[in-house]
Amino acid sequence: MSDSIKRVVLAYSGGLDTSVILKWLQVTYGCEVVTFTADLGQGEELEPARAKAELMGIKPEHIYIDDLREEFVRDFVFPMMRANARYEGDYLLGTSIARPLISKRLVEIAKETGADAVAHGATGKGNDQVRFELSAYALNPDIKVIAPWREWDLASRTALIDFAEKNQIPVPKDKRGESPFSTDANLLHTSSEGKVLEDPWEETPDYVYSRTVNPEDAPDTPEYIIIDFERGDGVALNGQAMSPATLLAALNDLGRKHGIGRLDLVENRFVGMKSRGMYETPGGEIYARAHRGIESITLDRGAAHLKDELMPKYAELIYNGFWFAPEREMLQAAIDHSQANVTGTVRLKLYKGNASVVGRKSPLSLYSERHVTFEDDAGAYDQKDAAGFIKLNALRLKLLAKQGQ
């Protein structure tokens, strides 16, 4: 805390924790605070944050409340989906992909307001601190970052609430006790972790889920939907054109209804430990499967396999917070190049937790019934070519089998 800070932009939700942070920044750094509250589709009202911020002395022109939903889906979620990114085989990166956008706005607002620092409410054990800070430094190498959870001595819930009460911060009744788990939400997903989830042998209790119905309670009748893609991105649902955020929201409704996108995972954090999380990504799971479906008929094998080989690294970069790193941008350039012809229509069946691709078609399809048919193919393919193909592929193996003979 040796550096003197004049003005800091805080990622502010309006909740108890970030309100405590706001006050703590004022008290500890004696600096002016700018609040930034983002609508990323987390499903909470944001205007109450304004009143709270004003109450804590923030100047009206220093209270930023932004609707970032379209930017979030268009510039972050969709590009990531083009890569079929899943961390450790399964996780759709719902939290990871939101952090760089928040940092981007923090740094922009710092510039607009002449602030010299930004602050966030992530703890010192998690990945989010890394994601916030790497993004901030990449966008402004001179910015200072304050991470109160790594600095202060409010080590327990009680200490936090004491601080709140001492500083006239209203403590909602339901925040007095400890929450049985911690959550993060945005238009792509809700994650839950901690407390009741900390024993990875114990099944996730049903009350932890908030974004999806239990598949057992989902409709007994399947529902079929159709998604249109253009150049790698979803553009319409059931024939109706939609913006990125609108499409994802509509898919979320469908996924919720059919119990799709629940994931119980033990994952490896960048900071070196394993953690157990529960993710609900209803629309994202449907979208991800649909995207693979349209790629399956429009993407060349060489491109598809290269994408599959690059994906784990790409997903790891996003998970670890390197969205604004040049190697992520290089991979994105390669991936985006591949999507030029990923255009067409996918049909999916939604049923009790399953989102299955059942049909795909495209004016740019590479699938050639003429070549693949068991019937007479009218010379499209000469089976005798396969003999030479196999012979030359086998040559090195034959020479190897003779090695040393």
Place this chain on the structure above:
Amino acid sequence: MSDSIKRVVLAYSGGLDTSVILKWLQVTYGCEVVTFTADLGQGEELEPARAKAELMGIKPEHIYIDDLREEFVRDFVFPMMRANARYEGDYLLGTSIARPLISKRLVEIAKETGADAVAHGATGKGNDQVRFELSAYALNPDIKVIAPWREWDLASRTALIDFAEKNQIPVPKDKRGESPFSTDANLLHTSSEGKVLEDPWEETPDYVYSRTVNPEDAPDTPEYIIIDFERGDGVALNGQAMSPATLLAALNDLGRKHGIGRLDLVENRFVGMKSRGMYETPGGEIYARAHRGIESITLDRGAAHLKDELMPKYAELIYNGFWFAPEREMLQAAIDHSQANVTGTVRLKLYKGNASVVGRKSPLSLYSERHVTFEDDAGAYDQKDAAGFIKLNALRLKLLAKQGQ
């Protein structure tokens, strides 16, 4: 056909097609035929193949009928599962992984019987011809391979049946018409392709499925199961020790009942075209998820991420028929090295097409509740370390952001 062949070992199912091939080999090459019929768990009786072969003049000592189920699962399926292999993101390689074992036996029997050639019934359009032949050449570089479908002029079903009738090969009534699709089955999966599946926009008709109930007809109550792993391989189900093939068979029963493991896919063949297939891998799908589950708590991050990066290439090698290639063996050496501590227990919930990991535990768990806890961790982890960690990870990004300033 310039090479003169004295004796050929034929992969013989006893069905119409391979019976025609048997006769065609006798007629065309004037050579002695040895038949090899393998039990890979395809669920058909094999003894009828003996009688048919005898009827076509094969000497009793030249009729091989082998039960390869344990070898198949132990030495092919399980090693592949250690890699979490899925081709093009989804396909569990059920057909691909069986071919090298069949070729291995063909080559062994050729040696035992002094045969100079082997023959198979795969067509010139598919991957199986490649898999059979690359494996055969890798194991015996001097072996000759006969692929009748690439050589003969029996271009239509009618021609085939004519040939059969002209040569006193009994044609079962249900084989007179054309099958509406083509299948391959073994203990790991059943695949279907062709005909009614050739339009990738049309949903797979229900009558194509043979190994799983429709999820809609599966039980309304979830079933929980427990699988034990030792050093990367499954060893017990619900506390009962089982051999590899027994375990996979038991999981197949469970998967069938709960409608698990159906996959409708457009994939890229090694010979250059796209094809649409339908796969049912009931036990394999459960096993694959369980294996990832036990890895999630016992495998180090560095090892896990390296495995994820290597997997697409590993899966492609198996799909393309390079099981016996040195690069597959190198990858296997790396993968097997990683499995030394992949020991423990996974709990899964099976319900209407879903196989979800809900719990995992291990005496060798790397998950440290002490480190990850939101509670006081008694100094296990010093949050201040994260500041330095982030600073040094950010350094190159900061220097980059200043580049050219």
Place this chain on the structure above:
Amino acid sequence: MSDSIKRVVLAYSGGLDTSVILKWLQVTYGCEVVTFTADLGQGEELEPARAKAELMGIKPEHIYIDDLREEFVRDFVFPMMRANARYEGDYLLGTSIARPLISKRLVEIAKETGADAVAHGATGKGNDQVRFELSAYALNPDIKVIAPWREWDLASRTALIDFAEKNQIPVPKDKRGESPFSTDANLLHTSSEGKVLEDPWEETPDYVYSRTVNPEDAPDTPEYIIIDFERGDGVALNGQAMSPATLLAALNDLGRKHGIGRLDLVENRFVGMKSRGMYETPGGEIYARAHRGIESITLDRGAAHLKDELMPKYAELIYNGFWFAPEREMLQAAIDHSQANVTGTVRLKLYKGNASVVGRKSPLSLYSERHVTFEDDAGAYDQKDAAGFIKLNALRLKLLAKQGQ
């Protein structure tokens, strides 16, 4: 030869072999031939090819002689150099990179002249046939390709010369005997293989080299040169701005003089066998080292390491003939993205086979003397940050070391 060909564009050097091919095409296919002779910097006069073609009855408007040197270096060599591509660790791909350009022109000329086929003089054992044909098919899927060496029965040198004499093709005296090796040359390199080089234990005889002096005969005094790069491409030598082809030619002169860029290699051909080649890439070797030199101070670590990981696959694609495949283009998109700031100046010392980078500077340098200095760095870098950095990088290894304790 069942397809009837009306007009074919032949890659024609004017030499004996392609003259025989020209005639053979006329005789065998009874088709009209269009000749295409490219100046890729091979250092031979091209106009004699015109007279020869005319003599063999080619219409003047069907004789194409193009100077492709600038296109070759600008659109093929330089993009490849941006990737630091070396096949199997060493080979700078001088032949591989020229083939797609020749195919591109063959296909363009086929379109201009209404030809339905193209033809080349590569044998059935080598990589060049693959490179020519994959490129041609990728650019025009309906084009027919004629590869006389795979079709005709001119199995020996004698047969070839007989055919020439019978068809009034002049046979130069020095072509009567067999050449002791075979060569290919362009602005990037000269390759030699075959005959006297076929025993990989025997040292390459000195008379095989044509583009470089023996290092032992090179000047006893080193020469220093300076190359400027802009956005990843060389733009000036010793302060003098040069076009791509001019720059490469000037570096070739320097490399020749100092005996730089000789490579004696046993490599793996795409068709499955090993072959031994001798390459001389005088200017290319200097350029490649200079490019790595400028990258070393201007390219971020993440970008540089990603490039290094992608390079072997990229080089393999070019070697195997997949220049016009989408996966090569995807990799190129990633690589090109990385080169935006690869601008600056490299100083090299040339001396008896060595081309050593001895200095590099850039207005966009990422090298920070302030950070790296052993002296007081005025707070640029806080050594205490390293403690946290190491602690968190070690955490997973510590947990692993405690596994099972």
Place this chain on the structure above:
Amino acid sequence: MSDSIKRVVLAYSGGLDTSVILKWLQVTYGCEVVTFTADLGQGEELEPARAKAELMGIKPEHIYIDDLREEFVRDFVFPMMRANARYEGDYLLGTSIARPLISKRLVEIAKETGADAVAHGATGKGNDQVRFELSAYALNPDIKVIAPWREWDLASRTALIDFAEKNQIPVPKDKRGESPFSTDANLLHTSSEGKVLEDPWEETPDYVYSRTVNPEDAPDTPEYIIIDFERGDGVALNGQAMSPATLLAALNDLGRKHGIGRLDLVENRFVGMKSRGMYETPGGEIYARAHRGIESITLDRGAAHLKDELMPKYAELIYNGFWFAPEREMLQAAIDHSQANVTGTVRLKLYKGNASVVGRKSPLSLYSERHVTFEDDAGAYDQKDAAGFIKLNALRLKLLAKQGQ
């Protein structure tokens, strides 16, 4: 420094810096010090370190002086060379590969002597601190590591010498002034960095080199040598069997004489900055080229290309200090698997900085003159096979070219 330390094992060279550290540990931690001095072939006498340690009060049984040369080359250098590892394309990792061995002995000695900590003399800006500490933690997760350079306040050379004088540590006259650069040496290489090397545009002054003659001063006559390999490791020089360390030492003599293995590099440190180093790896450079040479005729293409793809990651792991991480061990398992048949003989020509492979032979050679020959190959290879090979490799490209037509 909150932890109380009872006994610490110090990596002790006997020089001024580590003598100051020894005393500083005694003074600051009030703990007993065990010294460990390793002979890694750095070419300095080690016995003087014993007397110095005794003078500073170290018990005789707590003074360890070990000759680790054979272990170093056999278990660290050679395994790394099997991978053809070069960091950032060039650096042979001479410093990186020595650190894990030193840490291994530090941890072993700590166990033997009941010490609870280890200490090293690496600064907080470099990679070595990371390498020492990651290795130590991986081998003993409970060990404490003391890195005085990150802790103390001896910020300048003057402060260090003051501390030495105040504590009766003899300061050699030539250490009073500042060294113009800093070095590290072992049997594999000598590295130099800092001070006079800090401007990457300035050529390295000749006085920095200590392990190689200037190529300009090397013999005017080339020297030919022969190295034998068995299963991937060098076993003999010019027909004379040698142990690993003896072989490397002999190659060092040859490399020194011919000016081989100088490298001037700007590299990316793991801690985030670029640094400029000068490396001399005379024997290592010769050995590395010879190893590639023997691989070129004995290693299958699939294995070789997989090795090339894995190498950058493998080299990065060693550079970053992850020798004892499971992912390095996995890669090593794959690499070692590939070396089973890497047996044979390589001939090299050494001349003024160049070490060129000019011949290679092996009883296990995969090079088949019969297949590759331009002459009649007696049917070893059927050129017509290439047509089918190309057709099927082209099929996807053709379908792609027709996409959307």
